[in-house]
Amino acid sequence: MAKLILKFEAAVLKEIPLEKGSLSIGRSPGNDVVIDNLAVSGHHAKLSLDQDHYVIEDMSSLNGTFLNNQRIRRSLLKDGDEILIGKHTLVYRDEGGVEAPAGASLEKTQQLPQPQQPKMDSTVVLDTKKRREFLAQATSVATGGGATDSKERLGCLIVLDGKTDQREYILTSKLSVIGKSDMASVKLKGWFAPKVAAVINRREGHYEIAPADKAVAKVNSELLAAPRELKEGDMIQIGRVKLQFNFRE
Amino acid sequence: MRIAVGARSDTGLVRQKNEDRIAVDLSLNLFILCDGMGGQAAGEVASKLGVDIILEHNRQSARNPDLETVGEYEQMFSPVTNRLASSIRLSNQAIYEAAEQKPSTVGMGSTVVAAQLTGNVLSIAHVGDSRIYLFHEGELRQLTQDHSLVMEQVRQGLISREEAEQSELSNVILRALGAEPDVQVDLDELWVNEGDQILLCSDGLTRMASDAQIAPVLAEPFTAQQACERLVELANERGGEDNVSVIVVRLLASPPPSWWKRALRSIAGGNRVWLN
Numbered sequence: 428m429a430k431l432i433l434k435f436e437a438a439v440l441k442e443i444p445l446e447k448g449s450l451s452i453g454r455s456p457g458n459d460v461v462i463d464n465l466a467v468s469g470h471h472a473k474l475s476l477d478q479d480h481y482v483i484e485d486m487s488s489l490n491g492t493f494l495n496n497q498r499i500r501r502s503l504l505k506d507g508d509e510i511l512i513g514k515h516t517l518v519y520r521d522e523g524g525v526e527a528p529a530g531a532s533l534e535k536t537q538q539l540p541q542p543q544q545p546k547m548d549s550t551v552v553l554d555t556k557k558r559r560e561f562l563a564q565a566t567s568v569a570t571g572g573g574a575t576d577s578k579e580r581l582g583c584l585i586v587l588d589g590k591t592d593q594r595e596y597i598l599t600s601k602l603s604v605i606g607k608s609d610m611a612s613v614k615l616k617g618w619f620a621p622k623v624a625a626v627i628n629r630r631e632g633h634y635e636i637a638p639a640d641k642a643v644a645k646v647n648s649e650l651l652a653a654p655r656e657l658k659e660g661d662m663i664q665i666g667r668v669k670l671q672f673n674f675r676e
Numbered sequence: 677m678r679i680a681v682g683a684r685s686d687t688g689l690v691r692q693k694n695e696d697r698i699a700v701d702l703s704l705n706l707f708i709l710c711d712g713m714g715g716q717a718a719g720e721v722a723s724k725l726g727v728d729i730i731l732e733h734n735r736q737s738a739r740n741p742d743l744e745t746v747g748e749y750e751q752m753f754s755p756v757t758n759r760l761a762s763s764i765r766l767s768n769q770a771i772y773e774a775a776e777q778k779p780s781t782v783g784m785g786s787t788v789v790a791a792q793l794t795g796n797v798l799s800i801a802h803v804g805d806s807r808i809y810l811f812h813e814g815e816l817r818q819l820t821q822d823h824s825l826v827m828e829q830v831r832q833g834l835i836s837r838e839e840a841e842q843s844e845l846s847n848v849i850l851r852a853l854g855a856e857p858d859v860q861v862d863l864d865e866l867w868v869n870e871g872d873q874i875l876l877c878s879d880g881l882t883r884m885a886s887d888a889q890i891a892p893v894l895a896e897p898f899t900a901q902q903a904c905e906r907l908v909e910l911a912n913e914r915g916g917e918d919n920v921s922v923i924v925v926r927l928l929a930s931p932p933p934s935w936w937k938r939a940l941r942s943i944a945g946g947n948r949v950w951l952n
C-alpha cells in the first residue's frame with residue numbers, strides 16, 4: 428500500500444498510510460495532514476487518486492508546492508517522489524511499484540561481509556550499447572569482415588547408382604545422415620544397408636563428411652576413416668550406392 | 677543408445693554461495709547448466725529460473741508437440757534443436773521480466789549450456805561463457821564459442837588466446853540470459869558415437885584448469901560421476917575461485933548382440949557385406 432512520510436529536514440515526523448481516495452494537506456486543523464508552520468497555507472495541497480495513481484495538486488497556496496524541486500500545479504506521483512511544502516517534505520512511497528533501488532539495497536548490504544561493489548572476477552554483461560560499440564570497433568579493425576552477408580552455397584548429392592528414396596538430396600540441414608536409420612535424411616534401402624554409413628555436417632558454406640561408428644563409406648575410392656571436407660564433384664560410395672557431391676547456387 | 681551420466685555442482689573455495697545450477701532429465705536425455713550472475717541472491721534466482729523454464733518447456737513439448745515455439749523456427753536444425761532454442765528464449769524473457777520486478781534483482785542474468793541427445797544426434801545450444809566439450813578418441817574438442825569479450829577479440833585476431841586467458845576483462849560476457857528482452861542463441865548439431873563423452877561445465881572449471889588438464893580426467897577409467905567429482909576437485913586444487921559445475925555424459929557401447937544375431941551376422945556379414 429502507498430504511504431506518505433512526513434519529514435522536517437532529516438527527521439521523520441510521521442508515516443501516513445494512504446487509505447482514502449483523497450487527502451488534504453495544510454495548516455488548518457480540518458486537514459487530513461496538518462503541518463503547523465507559517466510557510467504552509469491553510470489549505471495548501473491535495474492528494475487524490477486518479478484511476479490507480481496518486482496525484483498531487485497545489486490548492487493555489489501562497490508559497491507553492493514543489494515536486495522534486497520543481498514547482499507544480501498538478502502532477503502524477505511515483506515511488507520515491509519528494510513533495511516540498513514550506514520546509515516540510517512529504518516522501519511518497521508505493522511498495523506495489525518499483526522502489527528506488529538505492530535505499531533498499533543499502534540496508535541489505537550492511538548484513539553482508541562482502542562489499543556492495545562487485546568483485547573484479549564476478550561475471551558482468553556488456554549492455555547493448557557498449558557491445559555494439561565494441562563490435563563495430565572490432566569489425567572495423569579485423570580484415571575480411573562481412574563475409575557472413577554473402578549467401579551460403581548449398582551442397583547437394585546426386586544419386587548416380589543404387590537404391591535410395593530420392594534421386595537428389597539438397598543438403599539444407601546442419602546434419603545429414605546417410606544410412607538406413609530412421610534418422611537418416613539420405614535413406615538407403617535394402618536389407619543389409621548399414622544403419623548409418625556416414626554423416627555430413629554443414630558449416631558456413633562448407634560440408635564435412637565423417638564416418639559414423641564404422642568406416643563403411645568411400646570417398647573417391649578411399650575408405651572414409653576420418654572427417655574430411657567435401658569438394659565439388661567428390662564421389663561417395665556406400666555398397667552399390669554412388670552419390671556425387673555438388674554445390675548449387 | 678545407452679548412456680551414463682554424472683553431475684556435480686560445487687560452491688568452490690572462495691564464493692559464499694553457489695549461483696550455478698544444473699539439471700539432468702534422463703527421459704529426454706536433456707542436460708542443462710546455468711551460471712547465474714548479479715549481486716545479492718540474484719544470481720541464484722536467475723540460474724534457477726533458467727534451468728527450471730528450459731526443463732519445463734522441453735517436458736511440455738514432449739507431451740504436446742504442437743506447443744508454441746518462442747522465436748523463429750530455423751529449418752536448418754531438427755525439431756529437437758529448435759525446441760531447445762525456444763526454451764532458452766523463453767527463459768531469457770522470464771529472467772528479463774523478473775529482473776525488472778525488484779530492485780534486488782535488477783541486472784541479474786545467467787549463462788546457459790544445454791545439450792540433448794536424440795539417438796546419436798547431439799543438439800547443443802548456448803549463451804554466455806559456459807562450455808560444452810566433446811571427448812572423442814582421446815581428444816577434447818570445445819563445441820561452443822564463448823560469448824565473452826576476450827574470446828571475441830581472439831576471433832577478431834586482436835589478441836592471442838594466451839593474452840585472453842590472462843586478461844582482466846575475461847569476466848566480461850557479451851550475451852547472457854536476462855540481459856535484454858531478446859537473446860541470440862547459438863545452436864549446433866553433431867553426430868556422436870559410442871565411447872564419446874560430452875562435458876558441460878561452468879567457467880569455474882575452465883578458468884581454473886586448462887583443456888590439457890581436463891582431458892586426462894575423462895580418459896581415466898572412472899565412472900561418469902567419479903569423473904565429475906575429480907573435475908571439481910581439480911578446480912578447487914587450483915584455487916576454486918568460482919562456483920564449479922560439471923555434467924559428464926558417456927555414450928556406452930551397446931550390449932553384446934544376442935546369439936541369433938551373431939549367428940546371422942556370421943552368415944550374412946552384418947555391416948561388412950551388403951546385398952541388394
